[in-house]
Amino acid sequence: xxxSEQELGITESKEYSTGDWYAExxxxxxxxxxxxxxxxxxxxxxGYQIWERIQNHLDGxxxxxxxxxxxFPLFIPEGHLEREKDIVEGFDPEVxxxxxxxxxxxxxxxxVRPTSESIIAPYMSQWTRSHRDLPLRLNQWCSxxxxxxxxxxxxxxxxxxxxxxxxTAHEDSDGxxxxxxxxxxxxxxxxxxxxxxxxxxGRKPDHDKFPGAHTTTTVEALMPDGKSVQGGTxxxxxxxxxxxxxxxxxxxxxxxQTAHTTxxxxxxxxxxxxxxxxxxxxxxxxxxTLADPQVVIVPIWQDDNVDEIxxxxxxxxxxxxxxxxxxxxxxxxxxNPGFKYNEWELKGVPxxxxxxxxxxxxxxxxxxxRPDGESETVDATTITETTEDHLDTVFAKLYASAEETxxxxxxxxxxxxxxxxTIGQHGGYVKCGWCGEEACEEPVxxxxxxxxxxxxxxxxxxxxxxxCAICGEDAEETAYFxxxx
Amino acid sequence: xxxSEQELGITESKEYSTGDWYAExxxxxxxxxxxxxxxxxxxxxxGYQIWERIQNHLDGxxxxxxxxxxxFPLFIPEGHLEREKDIVEGFDPEVxxxxxxxxxxxxxxxxVRPTSESIIAPYMSQWTRSHRDLPLRLNQWCSxxxxxxxxxxxxxxxxxxxxxxxxTAHEDSDGxxxxxxxxxxxxxxxxxxxxxxxxxxGRKPDHDKFPGAHTTTTVEALMPDGKSVQGGTxxxxxxxxxxxxxxxxxxxxxxxQTAHTTxxxxxxxxxxxxxxxxxxxxxxxxxxTLADPQVVIVPIWQDDNVDEIxxxxxxxxxxxxxxxxxxxxxxxxxxNPGFKYNEWELKGVPxxxxxxxxxxxxxxxxxxxRPDGESETVDATTITETTEDHLDTVFAKLYASAEETxxxxxxxxxxxxxxxxTIGQHGGYVKCGWCGEEACEEPVxxxxxxxxxxxxxxxxxxxxxxxCAICGEDAEETAYFxxxx
Ligand SMILES: [Zn+2]
Ligand SMILES: [Zn+2]
Numbered sequence: 001x002x003x004s005e006q007e008l009g010i011t012e013s014k015e016y017s018t019g020d021w022y023a024e025x026x027x028x029x030x031x032x033x034x035x036x037x038x039x040x041x042x043x044x045x046x047g048y049q050i051w052e053r054i055q056n057h058l059d060g061x062x063x064x065x066x067x068x069x070x071x072f073p074l075f076i077p078e079g080h081l082e083r084e085k086d087i088v089e090g091f092d093p094e095v096x097x098x099x100x101x102x103x104x105x106x107x108x109x110x111x112v113r114p115t116s117e118s119i120i121a122p123y124m125s126q127w128t129r130s131h132r133d134l135p136l137r138l139n140q141w142c143s144x145x146x147x148x149x150x151x152x153x154x155x156x157x158x159x160x161x162x163x164x165x166x167x168t169a170h171e172d173s174d175g176x177x178x179x180x181x182x183x184x185x186x187x188x189x190x191x192x193x194x195x196x197x198x199x200x201x202g203r204k205p206d207h208d209k210f211p212g213a214h215t216t217t218t219v220e221a222l223m224p225d226g227k228s229v230q231g232g233t234x235x236x237x238x239x240x241x242x243x244x245x246x247x248x249x250x251x252x253x254x255x256x257q258t259a260h261t262t263x264x265x266x267x268x269x270x271x272x273x274x275x276x277x278x279x280x281x282x283x284x285x286x287x288x289t290l291a292d293p294q295v296v297i298v299p300i301w302q303d304d305n306v307d308e309i310x311x312x313x314x315x316x317x318x319x320x321x322x323x324x325x326x327x328x329x330x331x332x333x334x335x336n337p338g339f340k341y342n343e344w345e346l347k348g349v350p351x352x353x354x355x356x357x358x359x360x361x362x363x364x365x366x367x368x369x370r371p372d373g374e375s376e377t378v379d380a381t382t383i384t385e386t387t388e389d390h391l392d393t394v395f396a397k398l399y400a401s402a403e404e405t406x407x408x409x410x411x412x413x414x415x416x417x418x419x420x421x422t423i424g425q426h427g428g429y430v431k432c433g434w435c436g437e438e439a440c441e442e443p444v445x446x447x448x449x450x451x452x453x454x455x456x457x458x459x460x461x462x463x464x465x466x467x468c469a470i471c472g473e474d475a476e477e478t479a480y481f482x483x484x485x
Numbered sequence: 486x487x488x489s490e491q492e493l494g495i496t497e498s499k500e501y502s503t504g505d506w507y508a509e510x511x512x513x514x515x516x517x518x519x520x521x522x523x524x525x526x527x528x529x530x531x532g533y534q535i536w537e538r539i540q541n542h543l544d545g546x547x548x549x550x551x552x553x554x555x556x557f558p559l560f561i562p563e564g565h566l567e568r569e570k571d572i573v574e575g576f577d578p579e580v581x582x583x584x585x586x587x588x589x590x591x592x593x594x595x596x597v598r599p600t601s602e603s604i605i606a607p608y609m610s611q612w613t614r615s616h617r618d619l620p621l622r623l624n625q626w627c628s629x630x631x632x633x634x635x636x637x638x639x640x641x642x643x644x645x646x647x648x649x650x651x652x653t654a655h656e657d658s659d660g661x662x663x664x665x666x667x668x669x670x671x672x673x674x675x676x677x678x679x680x681x682x683x684x685x686x687g688r689k690p691d692h693d694k695f696p697g698a699h700t701t702t703t704v705e706a707l708m709p710d711g712k713s714v715q716g717g718t719x720x721x722x723x724x725x726x727x728x729x730x731x732x733x734x735x736x737x738x739x740x741x742q743t744a745h746t747t748x749x750x751x752x753x754x755x756x757x758x759x760x761x762x763x764x765x766x767x768x769x770x771x772x773x774t775l776a777d778p779q780v781v782i783v784p785i786w787q788d789d790n791v792d793e794i795x796x797x798x799x800x801x802x803x804x805x806x807x808x809x810x811x812x813x814x815x816x817x818x819x820x821n822p823g824f825k826y827n828e829w830e831l832k833g834v835p836x837x838x839x840x841x842x843x844x845x846x847x848x849x850x851x852x853x854x855r856p857d858g859e860s861e862t863v864d865a866t867t868i869t870e871t872t873e874d875h876l877d878t879v880f881a882k883l884y885a886s887a888e889e890t891x892x893x894x895x896x897x898x899x900x901x902x903x904x905x906x907t908i909g910q911h912g913g914y915v916k917c918g919w920c921g922e923e924a925c926e927e928p929v930x931x932x933x934x935x936x937x938x939x940x941x942x943x944x945x946x947x948x949x950x951x952x953c954a955i956c957g958e959d960a961e962e963t964a965y966f967x968x969x970x
Pocket of ligand 1: 434437440468469471472
């Protein structure tokens with residue numbers, strides 16, 4: 001391997017230096033670069049196309065279920081944010097403030113949107129007159145800015161990030177609650193069916209709800225280093241925003257009612273979780289649902305058979321392309337096959353097809369799976385079906401591997417010591433009885449920076465133990481402790 | 486007509502109070518509302534879906550021709566903008582400045598992106614090493630902010646607007662110039678084939694080029710009130726950005742070369758031009774390419790035949806829906822057909838299908854064209870083909886009408902007085918010989934606020950007159966004067 005090949009490859013270890021490895025994969029697979037100012041990144045085409053595919057899936061499902069896209073201003077006047085602060089306990093976002101426009105000081109500071117409830121809700125109020133206007137389901141794909149001073153970690157922790165935020169209004173609690181769960185299920189589906197990652201669905205403990213929410217639901221994904229990522233949240237807001245922003249309607253009996261609202265969001269953190277979950281010490285690993293190309297064909301030629309091999313490879317390429325498979329033929333003549341293998345492994349292409357003299361003579365092709373290097377030489381006459389099967393298999397391998405990570409990593413504990421010891425030793429989730437008091441989370445948080453990432457969705461579910469593992473009082477619910485991203 | 490029906494309708498006249506009429510159409514057709522701070526708007530679902538369809542068309546064409554989407558930060562450090570100011574004559578955008586993050590003053594002000602050359606070019610420099618890295622074609626769909634203090638006019642003049650900005654680098658002038666023209670042609674195509682509007686292609690006069698550009702090309706659309714709208718611009722930047730930002734590459738002979746770059750953008754101003762061009766005193770008019778729904782079915786029933794009529798209408802709806810036509814059956818029972826006609830006319834649905842007892846008995850449907858009310862009763866057994874034909878006809882009518890507006894409105898003049906008189910009387914374009922000096926535009930600008938919106942694309946084209954219409958010196962090219970949006 002030449003120097004330049006070594007430079008191209010990943011040098012950090014996923015197991016032993018997860019953070020550095022992650023940063024290296026993101027940069028060397030050309031997903032993102034760091035921006036000149038701390039906390040910001042540049043999303044390169046290979047990264048952005050993953051986000052576009054996630055968007056396309058979710059956006060299609062949203063539209064199929066009654067959601068309309070809209071676009072609200074990037075800036076929110078300080079007065080609007082203050083209004084939300086006054087009415088919504090705990091709302092005090094750290095934001096970027098625009099104070100000058102052109103050469104003038106502004107009379108009122110403008111916040112760069114940290115989330116859009118306070119600018120959207122007044123319009124929901126205007127647009128909702130009668131029960132016939134409900135449900136009202138709005139969504140926007142946009143960037144938001146939160147001025148948190150933490151180390152930059154592309155897609156996981158950035159001051160500006162891309163997301164979608166859905167905001168809906170409904171006649172009653174049932175409608176809004178159904179909406180909350182529908183969006184949570186769509187988030188679960190995008191993780192499971194598109195990102196090849198199982199997730200846990202749950203509820204945030206009351207002290208960690210979205211400010212103003214009645215209930216915050218979450219999908220949580222376990223990373224290979226044993227930490228949990230909050231993968232998307234869907235909030236049932238009850239009538240708190242409806243009352244604060246006067247989102248009312250005239251019902252069928254001509255009575256005025258307050259609407260029940262929801263909001264729900266999924267950000268490019270999903271991409272961070274995806275990269276962290278599947279990738280390895282050779283670089284990026286992508287499921288075929290998100291990869292472009294899905295298949296790379298690498299021809300193996302000698303000086304005396306270049307044309308024939310290339311012709312054979314081109315035939316395969318055009319067959320796969322016609323079938324709608326995203327395929328790339330790497331016909332560069334200044335690179336040898338080994339270099340090409342490394343490069344496409346680094347960039348996460350799920351399936352490699354090698355064609356050399358043997359394959360040509362026997363009308364076959366050799367398929368190699370990115371995640372584990374498993375290879376099979378197959379009949380080229382049915383290459384489309386076979387390739388589709390193998391892509392499905394690669395997806396299934398990725399899912400199974402992530403599922404295995406998750407399954408062994410939900411443990412139980414019955415005391416503070418046991419929680420600390422188990423998470424300290426294994427990471428993952430530890431579930432235990434919990435009295436419901438935030439105070440009982442503190443000692444775990446202080447000791448090992450693990451917190452209650454969720455409790456069961458069903459409020460009536462019996463806690464797994466009768467006593468709170470920390471204080472020994474009666475347990476009200478089951479808490480899932482984990483370290484987090 | 487009841488009071489509420491009158492309120493629903495358009496009260497202003499397109500011909501006599503174009504500005505007020507435009508604002509009324511935008512709001513009553515539910516395309517946009519005004520934001521709480523001047524210069525900003527809220528784009529409602531009916532407006533945003535038009536932008537999404539324009540995006541989808543252009544984005545598909547971009548991707549088919551080698552463009553990759555990316556996402557660069559919302560903020561640009563002041564130092565970066567200053568660098569562009571230093572090297573690019575005339576670059577001094579009025580921007581919104583972020584000066585505070587959270588509770589702290591920032592060390593360096595951050596501009597909310599007014600355009601992204603100065604943040605993208607340094608990365609193009611990093612990513613371009615060899616001639617094999619070229620062409621590099623990046624695009625982003627985003628919002629930009631320009632702090633210009635003018636009256637808000639939705640989609641035409643807003644401090645924040647949505648657009649796409651393409652940025653490309655090429656080995657040589659030929660490659661970059663081809664790119665410039667390809668994007669200009671795609672802009673022409675989106676106007677002609679999607680927005681049903683003919684445009685003129687031309688070049689901006691040198692004094693009105695994009696700062697730093699070698700050549701700025703433009704598509705110009707004529708509005709019914711005789712003013713020209715700059716519909717999209719594509720810039721050949723030569724090596725000015727390449728030199729300033731060190732976008733260099735090693736060519737096939739191992740020599741270092743400077744890349745030639747382009748940039749090109751189209752904003753939601755296209756939507757403004759669309760609304761202004763086709764709509765009328767009944768409200769919004771949309772071409773079928775952009776409308777959702779494309780077809781509204783209005784059943785006309787009596788108490789004794791509601792079920793039969795509705796069943797018949799539902800059959801038609803499902804036939805059209807199966808064929809991929811965007812169709813909506815307006816089965817509201819608390820509104821009469823007249824109200825529904827008015828509402829869907831206001832909202833710009835291109836084709837209405839009326840079905841009453843006659844239509845049901847004779848297995849027909851009555852099709853009514855939104856632009857001119859022309860109607861035809863047709864055989865329902867071939868409703869899909871017939872509807873598609875009629876949608877094509879509606880598109881053709883809109884295009885023909887816009888073309889007629891344009892064609893009669895390009896006149897010639899041979900003196901300053903003639904330019905002023907002709908534009909004063911008719912609006913539209915006036916072409917004349919021009920010496921090339923900005924000074925000769927001034928007297929026209931000062932007198933009637935008309936300017937040189939373009940000159941012919943071909944630099945070698947002979948001017949239509951031998952002398953400059955203003956100063957009488959030798960004409961260098963043909964100038965197109967017009968008032969502008
Ligand atoms: Zn306790
Ligand atoms: Zn002159």
